[in-house]
Amino acid sequence: MNLRTALSGDAALLAPRLLGCRLERQLEGQLLVGRIVETEAYDQSDPASHSYRGPTSRTEVMFGPPGRLYVYLSYGLHYCANIVVGPAGHGAAVLIRAIEPLQGAATMASRRGRQGPAVSNGPAKTSVALAIGPELNGHDLQFPPLRLVLQPPLPPEHIVTTRRIGISRAVDRPWRFYLKDSPYISRP
DNA sequence: TGCCTGATGTTCT
DNA sequence: GAACATCAGGCAC
Numbered sequence: 001m002n003l004r005t006a007l008s009g010d011a012a013l014l015a016p017r018l019l020g021c022r023l024e025r026q027l028e029g030q031l032l033v034g035r036i037v038e039t040e041a042y043d044q045s046d047p048a049s050h051s052y053r054g055p056t057s058r059t060e061v062m063f064g065p066p067g068r069l070y071v072y073l074s075y076g077l078h079y080c081a082n083i084v085v086g087p088a089g090h091g092a093a094v095l096i097r098a099i100e101p102l103q104g105a106a107t108m109a110s111r112r113g114r115q116g117p118a119v120s121n122g123p124a125k126t127s128v129a130l131a132i133g134p135e136l137n138g139h140d141l142q143f144p145p146l147r148l149v150l151q152p153p154l155p156p157e158h159i160v161t162t163r164r165i166g167i168s169r170a171v172d173r174p175w176r177f178y179l180k181d182s183p184y185i186s187r188p
Numbered sequence: 189t190g191c192c193t194g195a196t197g198t199t200c201t
Numbered sequence: 202g203a204a205c206a207t208c209a210g211g212c213a214c
């Protein structure tokens with residue numbers, strides 16, 4: 001099954017499905033690999049989502065085909081990375097909140113100026129560690145320099161489901177998912 | 189350890 | 202004009 005087909009479903013179902021999958025970033029001849037350990041789902045039916053009010057020049061990528069990268073600027077300074085999901089025309093995405101470095105960990109730590117979990121235990125930190133910026137907005141994740149590599153789904157008992165973090169609308173939706181026992185979670 | 193604040197672009201009211 | 206899917210540094214305890 002190709003990436004686009006795999007990601008054409010519902011954001012709230014795909015967000016936990018993406019846990020354990022890998023992001024491979026080609027950067028200056030080096031390969032940085034991270035395992036996704038924390039995600040949040042956002043959908044156009046959801047007042048907390050950028051896509052709630054329909055497509056704009058910023059959010060049009062969310063309404064495009066699945067398997068693309070949606071990068072937005074948060075609070076005027078931080079870039080955050082999302083994986084677009086759902087069929088074209090439907091505005092939904094999964095926010096990558098944290099990764100666990102598997103390869104190139106030293107490079108990621110150096111890019112962040114931090115060691116340990118602080119390298120990538122947050123959405124903007126993850127973007128810095130993997131060198132994800134606005135130039136990758138709309139990028140197709142089937143291809144370098146940034147690829148999403150699916151892994152077999154993890155057993156449900158390894159996944160914790162909670163409310164989302166850092167939002168003020170639709171706070172009750174249990175659309176945040178993280179890997180139990182990962183030290184790279186942004187907030188337990 | 190934990191609260192408070194500054195930085196700062198895009199979007200919406 | 203205000204809110205916002207954030208982070209890091211400073212200061213009080």
